[in-house]
Amino acid sequence: MSAERLPLLKAAYVVARRDFVAILFSRAFFFFLLGPLFPIAVFALAGSIGQRVDSATASPQLGVAMQASDVDAILGAQERLRGSLGPAIPEMTVLVRLAEGETYDPNEVLARREGNLAAVLTGTLSSPELTVTEGWAWWSGPVGVLAAEAQDASRAYPTVRTVTVATSGASEHRARLRTAQAGQLLLFLLTMLLAGMVLSNLVEEKANKVIEILAAAIPMDAVFLGKLFAMLAISLVGITVWATVIGGLIGLSGFESLSSGAVDLSNLPAPGVGWPGFVLLGIAYFAMGYLLLGSIFLAVGSLASTVREVQTLSMPVTMMQVLLFFFASMAISETGKPIEWAAMAFPLSSPFAMLARAAQHGSLWPHALALAWQFVWVFLFIRLGAALFRKRVMKSGPQGVRRKRKLAALALAPFAKRT
Amino acid sequence: MGLGDGGGMGNLAIEARGLVKRFDGALAVDGVDLAVPEGAIYGVLGPNGAGKTTTLRMLLGIIDPDKGERRVLGRADPQEIASQIGYLPEERGLYPSMKAFEAIAFMGALRGLPLAEGRRRGRDLLETNGLGYAADRQIRQLSKGMAQQVQLLGTLVHSPRLVVLDEPFAGLDAINQGKLERLIRDLAAAGTTVIFSTHVISHAERLCDNVAIIAGGKVPYAGSVDAARDRIRPQVRLETRHRDGPWRSALPAAARLEGNFWQFPLPESGVEPLLRALIEGDAGILSLSIERAGLHDAFVAIAGEAAAQALEAEREVAS
Numbered sequence: 001m002s003a004e005r006l007p008l009l010k011a012a013y014v015v016a017r018r019d020f021v022a023i024l025f026s027r028a029f030f031f032f033l034l035g036p037l038f039p040i041a042v043f044a045l046a047g048s049i050g051q052r053v054d055s056a057t058a059s060p061q062l063g064v065a066m067q068a069s070d071v072d073a074i075l076g077a078q079e080r081l082r083g084s085l086g087p088a089i090p091e092m093t094v095l096v097r098l099a100e101g102e103t104y105d106p107n108e109v110l111a112r113r114e115g116n117l118a119a120v121l122t123g124t125l126s127s128p129e130l131t132v133t134e135g136w137a138w139w140s141g142p143v144g145v146l147a148a149e150a151q152d153a154s155r156a157y158p159t160v161r162t163v164t165v166a167t168s169g170a171s172e173h174r175a176r177l178r179t180a181q182a183g184q185l186l187l188f189l190l191t192m193l194l195a196g197m198v199l200s201n202l203v204e205e206k207a208n209k210v211i212e213i214l215a216a217a218i219p220m221d222a223v224f225l226g227k228l229f230a231m232l233a234i235s236l237v238g239i240t241v242w243a244t245v246i247g248g249l250i251g252l253s254g255f256e257s258l259s260s261g262a263v264d265l266s267n268l269p270a271p272g273v274g275w276p277g278f279v280l281l282g283i284a285y286f287a288m289g290y291l292l293l294g295s296i297f298l299a300v301g302s303l304a305s306t307v308r309e310v311q312t313l314s315m316p317v318t319m320m321q322v323l324l325f326f327f328a329s330m331a332i333s334e335t336g337k338p339i340e341w342a343a344m345a346f347p348l349s350s351p352f353a354m355l356a357r358a359a360q361h362g363s364l365w366p367h368a369l370a371l372a373w374q375f376v377w378v379f380l381f382i383r384l385g386a387a388l389f390r391k392r393v394m395k396s397g398p399q400g401v402r403r404k405r406k407l408a409a410l411a412l413a414p415f416a417k418r419t
Numbered sequence: 420m421g422l423g424d425g426g427g428m429g430n431l432a433i434e435a436r437g438l439v440k441r442f443d444g445a446l447a448v449d450g451v452d453l454a455v456p457e458g459a460i461y462g463v464l465g466p467n468g469a470g471k472t473t474t475l476r477m478l479l480g481i482i483d484p485d486k487g488e489r490r491v492l493g494r495a496d497p498q499e500i501a502s503q504i505g506y507l508p509e510e511r512g513l514y515p516s517m518k519a520f521e522a523i524a525f526m527g528a529l530r531g532l533p534l535a536e537g538r539r540r541g542r543d544l545l546e547t548n549g550l551g552y553a554a555d556r557q558i559r560q561l562s563k564g565m566a567q568q569v570q571l572l573g574t575l576v577h578s579p580r581l582v583v584l585d586e587p588f589a590g591l592d593a594i595n596q597g598k599l600e601r602l603i604r605d606l607a608a609a610g611t612t613v614i615f616s617t618h619v620i621s622h623a624e625r626l627c628d629n630v631a632i633i634a635g636g637k638v639p640y641a642g643s644v645d646a647a648r649d650r651i652r653p654q655v656r657l658e659t660r661h662r663d664g665p666w667r668s669a670l671p672a673a674a675r676l677e678g679n680f681w682q683f684p685l686p687e688s689g690v691e692p693l694l695r696a697l698i699e700g701d702a703g704i705l706s707l708s709i710e711r712a713g714l715h716d717a718f719v720a721i722a723g724e725a726a727a728q729a730l731e732a733e734r735e736v737a738s
Contacts, residue, residue, distance in 0.1 A: 005501035006531050014528045022516060209512025215481045216506040217529035219498065390482070 008225070011218035015226025016233065019201065023234050028197065033238055035193050060118035062090040062139060065104040068097035070125050070150070077149035089146070090139055095120065106131035107165055123161070125151050131163045179271050180332050180359035183278070184352045187286055188325045190235060191351075192318070195293040198231040202301040203310050220386040228294045228382070232287060239283075271359040273367075281358045281367055288374040289351035292381060293321060299385035321348065328352030335360060344370060347377035430457040431490070432581050432612035433478055438487035440473050447473045449636040450487070455614055455629070460607045462623035463616040464718065465633035466729040471616040472509050474633065475585050478614075479506055492581055502531040505579035509586045509616075511570050515559035519569045520545060522558055526573030537576055544572040548598075564595055571599070575606070582606060584615035588622055600626055624714040634722045644714055651712035651720050652684035658705040659697070666700025669693055685709055 006014065023029050064071055071094055081089055098104060106120035110133060118136040121143060123129035128147045130140050144157040151158075205211050214223050271278040296317055304310040324346070331343035331353050343353035344366075354370045433455035440448040448470040455461045463471050477484045480497035491497040497504065513522050523544060524537030532540070545554045550568060558566055567590055574582065584603075588596050603613050603626055617623055623630050624644060631641040640647055658679050659666075669692075674683035686693055690709060697704055712720075719727040 004499055004503075006529070011529070014525075018514070018525055022514065026516070208514060209508065209510040210514060211512070212481065212508040212510065213506070213512060213526065214529065216476075216479050216504075216508070217501050217526075 006218055006222070008219060008222050011222035012225035012229065014218070015214065015223055016230040019227055019230030020233050023197075023201070023230065024237065028200075029234065029238075032193065032197065032234065033241060060091070060136065061093045061116050062143070063095040063106070063109060063117045063120040064092055065095040065106065065109075065120055065122050066098060066124065067100065071097050073125060073150035074121070074146055077146045081146065081149055085142070085145070088142055090119070090142060092121075093117075106163075110165055126158050127161070128158060129161045129163065131165060133165060137162055137164055176271060176360050177332060179278075180356035181329065183282055183355045183359055184325065184329060184332070187282070187289055187352055187355055188321075190239075190286055191289045191293050192321060194231050194235050194290050195297045195321075196314070196318075197234075198227055198294045199297040199301050199310060199314060201231070202227060202298055203304060203306070206301070206304075207306075215390065220390040221382060224295065224298055224382050224386045224389070227298065228291055231294065232290060235286075235290065236283075272361040273358045273364060274362075277364070278358050282355055284367075284371055285351035285355045285358075285374075288371065288378060289348075291378045292348055292351070292374065293317075295378065295381035295385045299381070299388050302385070302389035302391075324349040325352060328356065332356045332360075345373075347374060350374050431455060432457045432459070433461075433489070433491050433614065435474075435478060435489040436487055438474065438477055438484045438489060440470075440477060440482065440484055446636055448477070448484075451631075451633070451636075451638050453478075453631055453638070453641060455612060457612050458607060458610050459612055459628045460603060460626050461612070461614040462627035462630040463614065463633055464618070464620065464623050464630050464714075465616075465722070466618055466726055469633045470636040471633055472585055475583055475614070475616060479504065479583060502577060503580040505530070505574040505577065505582040507571055507574045507582075507584045507587055509589070511567055511590070513558045513566055513570055513573075515557065517558055518555050519550070519558065519561065519565075520554040522569055523573040523576050526570075527576040530577040530579070532577040540576050541572070544576060545569070548572060564591055567591065568595065571602075579611065581612045581614070584613065586617060587615050588617060588619060596622075620713075620715045620718055630714070632718060632721050634726050640717075640721045647717040647721065648712045648714060651716050653712065654710045655681075655683055655685050655690070655693070656706075656708045656710060657681040657683075657697075658707075660703025660705055661701065664700055664702060666697050666702040669696030669700060 005011075023032075064074060066074070075092065075094070078089055078092055095109060096104060104120075104122055106122055106129075109120060110117060110131065117133075119130055119132040119139055121128060121130055125147045128143055130137075130143050132139060140160040140162045144160045147160070148157045202211075205214075211223075214220075273281060297314060300313045300317055301310065304313050327339075327346075328343045328349045329352075331340040331349075334340050335357075340353065340357075343349045344357065350370055351374060354367060358367060431454050433453060435451060435453040438448055438451040438453075439446075451470070451474050453474075463474065465471050473482070476482045478489055478491060478497060480491075480501075489495070489497070492500050492503055494500050514525075517525065520538055520541035523541030524532075524534055527537035527540065528534050542551070542554050545551050548568065550565065550572075553561060553565060553569075558569065561569065571584075571587065574584070587599060587603075591599060600622070603615070606613050615626075627644055629641070629643050630647060631638050632647070640650075657670075659681070670681060671683045671686055674681050676682075694704075694707070697707075715727065
């Protein structure tokens, strides 16, 4: 056994190991695993995901560019089949009613990506042609059914000639914005959830009176580090569980069936830094974002002694984080402008802004710089938080001291007079 | 002379001079001096709010003094030698979901004891202290007294050179208080320095070689228990056959009659001139005893009657 004291990192490891095991085998971890479902459900219900990127998440549409009679017939077929086939029938929008002999270039309209077109139907009812962007070729089936219904339900399904076109530059950009926004949202949810958990964990420790034992034995920085990294490790376990479950479901049933065809991974363009880089940077920015927010929450924890006080004190921090999230979200569409630079430079919004940048741009050096910058702030926040914690956590408090003094004053009056 | 220069006090486990601590302007500790010899059992005696806990926390480096110097086991920063110190805080605390032996091992791990060794020692300590049956129980399943004992064992699991106990007897029943007293004596016998705070004078009187009386954030007395008791002259208790006579003039002016007994402080001149005057004055001595003052009397004399009453009131509340 060392004759002096545990080094900082070893002491942090002792705290982290205890916290990790305790949380992993607690009900809190179960709720942590379920946690992301609730906000996702709320966002999904509110229909607010992706509103900033206009039509990015609206239902994909099938554009129709056929002769007027065919257009009317196929719209009628859609109307008749909607009741029985439901969402399998694509939403349709009439692009143009062609005159006799008039032609139409579906590639050109798809390249413009106005509206939310995923495919364009041309040709005739007996010989339909479907020009689709990547991932929507499966619409050839419903289109065949529609074309048959539009002619005569008893006839055989016509063969649908399908032409797949590469996703246009505009749609790729929009998809990357979508990736950036989804990444930011995931980052925000995870950091908020974890920072709240680490704060509850600390307050519980204060309530258990264990904190004084820790403070007497190891540096408060080690307590902070241990708690932060224990929760980080817990979150990585959670993410691994989620990834395994989702990966398993995809492996078993395929992504399209899992998402009812609404999402197709193969249709998503690679982020600017590529998928592996994006995932790695996502984990790094998640770690930094969590450590930054967690250290602030721990400092807040030093000011509070009850759960109620924690709720009161953490509210402004939570609101601030929401504002910073919106700030970073705004920066997504302002690439290269001062607002993006500000979002990247401000420590608490930097992880969000940089993740969005990783989705949109390929260069890696800004990320190295940003991670170093964020690390400096993590270090400062932990040191400041630990100092504040040490200063405040182990005192009786002004009211406590005064109250005790008042009670003791009567008892000690004779001694006070002598001195 | 700075701390650690010795000052003719031999080896000191703890030396503190002029410790001052304020909390938001309120003075909690006001110039405390302490000198705790190595291997001693040292008591810090005072009522609640006197500054005992704040003083101990400063000695442990949990908080830093605003002024003053401290030296613990030869180091100015007590946290540098944390692995040689064991600390039982006044506010007991353990993780409720931890098993008893794991809690002891965890406390050892914080002080640098390898976890596996801590687990082994934890089970051994529980066994030898009659709590072996509770080793695998969660802390939340133990009684308050048992949990307190587990925490005490966790304080000792890494075999510290210095043990600091803040109100260790609080919350223990009489049997466990006796066990704790024996444990403290055993620790001291093995060369461990033990410093504890208490508001129960009898514990300090029975256990301590030295005490610091603390009141209002100051230490009006720090030294040996004997020297504290010697501050008050021994009390003479006299019973005579005759109520009156020329021998009465030999009694000091402070003598008072309580029942059949005269009580007064032993005169400066000693007992022989008094005895001679009583015999020559035909007092008819039935009994005469000279009683040395107790620590309680010393406390009253040093800290005041009201402080002693506060201690007594706290003791009654605690029991």
